[in-house]
Amino acid sequence: MTWLKQSKEQRSDGEALLRSLDRSLATIEFAMDGTILDANPNFLALMGYDLEEVRGRHHRMFVEPGVAESEAYRDFWQDLKRGHYQSAEFKRIGRGGREVWIQATYNPILDRHGRPVRVVKFATDVTDETRRNADFRGQVAAVNKSQAVAHLAMDGTLLDANDVFLRLFGYEREAVVSQHHRIFMEPAAVEGWDYASFWQKLRAGEYQQGEFKRVAHGGREVWIQASYNPILDRDGRPFKVVKFATDVTATKLRTADFTGQFEAISRSQAVIQFDLDGVVLDANENFCDAMGYRVGDIRGHHHRMFVEPAYAASREYDEFWQRLRRGEFFSAIFERVGRNGRKVSIQATYNPILDMNGRPFKVVKYATDVTLNMEARARAVGATAQTLSNVQSVAAAAEQMSASVSEIAGVMVRSKMAVDTINGEAEVADHAQMRLRQAAQSMDGVVQAITKIAEQINLLALNATIEAVRAGEAGKGFAIVANEVKNLANQATVATSRISEEIAAMQGVSDEVADTLASISKGISSVQEFVTQAACAIEEQSAVTRDISVSMQNAAVDVRSIGEGLAAWA
Structure with missing residues (x-):
C-alpha cells in the first residue's frame, strides 16, 4: 500500500509538473514518424494555427522545404526514433511563411520496456532574441570588417x-x-x-x-x-x-593643418560667424576690437547693427543676404559702423559654409581693418587731385613759357640780324673814317705846300722890298706891290696855319672816331657773339621747354589716372 501510495503521489507530482510546463511553454506531441498528435494553445498561438489544422499532419509543415528534404532532417528523426534527446535553437515556419525561432527540446517518451512511443517537444519563442542576436552578430561582423x-x-x-x-x-x-x-x-x-x-x-x-x-x-x-x-x-x-x-x-x-590655418587666420584677422538669417553666432577678439564691442554685446544680434540704418532697410542689403543663403561668396571693401557710430572700413570676405549635403548652414566672415588705409587713401585721392591741379597749372605755365621762349628766340634772332646790320654799318663807317683820314693827310700835304709857297712869296717880298729900297724913288711903286704881296703872303701864312690847325684838329677827331669805331666794332662783335650764344641757348631752352610741356601733359594724364584708380578702389 505504501508503494502504491508513493507511486500515486509521484504520478500526481508529474502531472502537476506537466501542467505547469504546459502553461508556460509551447508544447506539441508527435508520433514516432513525426505525425502531430496534439499541441497546446501556447504552441498553436506561436505558430498561428488551430489544433484541427495541424493534428495528423507531419512535423515538416513547420520547416522550410529545403530543410524537410535534407539528410540532416532525416537523421534528426532517426535519432529521435532511437530515443535520443534533441535540444537546440531551431528555425521554424509559422502560418503564412512567418519565420519563428524557438529554443526547444524534443523528448522521446519511453514505454515500460524502454522503447520510444512518442515525442514531446517543449519550446520557447526566442524569435526576438534570435533576431537581436543576429543583429548583434551582424553588427559585430560589420564592425570587425571596418x-x-x-x-x-x-x-x-x-x-x-x-x-x-x-x-x-x-x-x-x-x-x-x-x-x-x-x-x-x-x-x-x-x-x-x-x-x-x-x-x-x-x-x-x-x-x-x-x-x-x-x-x-x-x-x-x-x-x-x-x-x-x-x-x-x-x-x-x-x-x-x-x-x-x-x-x-x-x-x-588634416584637422591639425586646418586648425593651424584657422588659428593663424584668427590671430591676424577679424573673424565673425552668422547663421543664414544674419544673426551673430560668435566673433573673435580681433573683430570685437575693430568694432569696439565685447562678444557678449553682439552675439545673438543681427548683422544690421554694423551697417547704416538706410542701407539695412534697402533692397540691396536684403539681396545681399539672399545671395549668401544661396551660397554665393562676397569679397570687397565694406563700410561698417562700430560702437557709437564710428565709421570702420574693412577688407572682408563673406564665406557661406556648406554642410555634408552641399547646403549652406552658416556664414563666416574674415575681415581686416583698413580704416587707416582708407583714410590715407582718401587723403591720397585729395592730394592727387591737388597734384593734378598743380601739374595742370605747371603744364599751362610751361606752355606759356614755351611760347614766351619761342617769342624771345624770335626777338633774339631779329636782334642778331640787327646787330649784324650795325656791325656792317660800323665797318662801312670805319672805312669812311679811314678815307677821311687819308683826305686829311692829303690836305695837310697841300697846306704844307701852300705854306712853303707863302714862305717863298714872303721871302720874295722881302727881297723885293730890299731891291725897292735900293732903287729909291724908282722902286717906290714896286715896294708898294712888294708890301702887298708880303701882306698877302702873311695872310696866306696865317690862313694856312689855321687850316693846319683845323686839319690837325680834324685828324685828332678822326683818330678819336677811329678809336671809338674800333671800340664799337669790338663791342658789336662781343654783342654779336653774346646774341648768338643767347639765341642758341634760347633755342635749346625752347626745345627743353617743349619737352617739359609734353612731359607735364603726360604727367597730368597719369596723375588723373592714379586719382581715378584710387577713387574707384576706395
Whole structure:
C-alpha cells in the first residue's frame, strides 16, 4: 500500500509538473514518424494555427522545404526514433511563411520496456532574441570588417585583435597577444598619472571614449578614434574590455593643418560667424576690437547693427543676404559702423559654409581693418587731385613759357640780324673814317705846300722890298706891290696855319672816331657773339621747354589716372 501510495503521489507530482510546463511553454506531441498528435494553445498561438489544422499532419509543415528534404532532417528523426534527446535553437515556419525561432527540446517518451512511443517537444519563442542576436552578430561582423577591434583583460593584457587592428599597428597576432596595452604607448605616457587613471576607470566599469595617440610597430605615430568598453558579467562586474578603434591619423593631420590655418587666420584677422538669417553666432577678439564691442554685446544680434540704418532697410542689403543663403561668396571693401557710430572700413570676405549635403548652414566672415588705409587713401585721392591741379597749372605755365621762349628766340634772332646790320654799318663807317683820314693827310700835304709857297712869296717880298729900297724913288711903286704881296703872303701864312690847325684838329677827331669805331666794332662783335650764344641757348631752352610741356601733359594724364584708380578702389 505504501508503494502504491508513493507511486500515486509521484504520478500526481508529474502531472502537476506537466501542467505547469504546459502553461508556460509551447508544447506539441508527435508520433514516432513525426505525425502531430496534439499541441497546446501556447504552441498553436506561436505558430498561428488551430489544433484541427495541424493534428495528423507531419512535423515538416513547420520547416522550410529545403530543410524537410535534407539528410540532416532525416537523421534528426532517426535519432529521435532511437530515443535520443534533441535540444537546440531551431528555425521554424509559422502560418503564412512567418519565420519563428524557438529554443526547444524534443523528448522521446519511453514505454515500460524502454522503447520510444512518442515525442514531446517543449519550446520557447526566442524569435526576438534570435533576431537581436543576429543583429548583434551582424553588427559585430560589420564592425570587425571596418574597425580595429581588440579584446583586453582587466589588467591590460591583450587577449585578441582582429585583422584591421593588426594591420593598423603593423603587428602579427602572435607578437601582440598576451602583451600589455602599454606596447602601443609612448614610454613617457605610460609613466604618467593619466594612463594609470585610464585603467582604473576601466576596471571600475567606466566607458572611455576619445581620440588617442598611439605608437605602432617601428615607432610610427598613429591617431585613433576609439572607445574602450568594459564588458560586464551577470553580476555586473567587468571581466574584460573591448576596444573599437578607427584610424584617424590622416584626418588628425588634416584637422591639425586646418586648425593651424584657422588659428593663424584668427590671430591676424577679424573673424565673425552668422547663421543664414544674419544673426551673430560668435566673433573673435580681433573683430570685437575693430568694432569696439565685447562678444557678449553682439552675439545673438543681427548683422544690421554694423551697417547704416538706410542701407539695412534697402533692397540691396536684403539681396545681399539672399545671395549668401544661396551660397554665393562676397569679397570687397565694406563700410561698417562700430560702437557709437564710428565709421570702420574693412577688407572682408563673406564665406557661406556648406554642410555634408552641399547646403549652406552658416556664414563666416574674415575681415581686416583698413580704416587707416582708407583714410590715407582718401587723403591720397585729395592730394592727387591737388597734384593734378598743380601739374595742370605747371603744364599751362610751361606752355606759356614755351611760347614766351619761342617769342624771345624770335626777338633774339631779329636782334642778331640787327646787330649784324650795325656791325656792317660800323665797318662801312670805319672805312669812311679811314678815307677821311687819308683826305686829311692829303690836305695837310697841300697846306704844307701852300705854306712853303707863302714862305717863298714872303721871302720874295722881302727881297723885293730890299731891291725897292735900293732903287729909291724908282722902286717906290714896286715896294708898294712888294708890301702887298708880303701882306698877302702873311695872310696866306696865317690862313694856312689855321687850316693846319683845323686839319690837325680834324685828324685828332678822326683818330678819336677811329678809336671809338674800333671800340664799337669790338663791342658789336662781343654783342654779336653774346646774341648768338643767347639765341642758341634760347633755342635749346625752347626745345627743353617743349619737352617739359609734353612731359607735364603726360604727367597730368597719369596723375588723373592714379586719382581715378584710387577713387574707384576706395
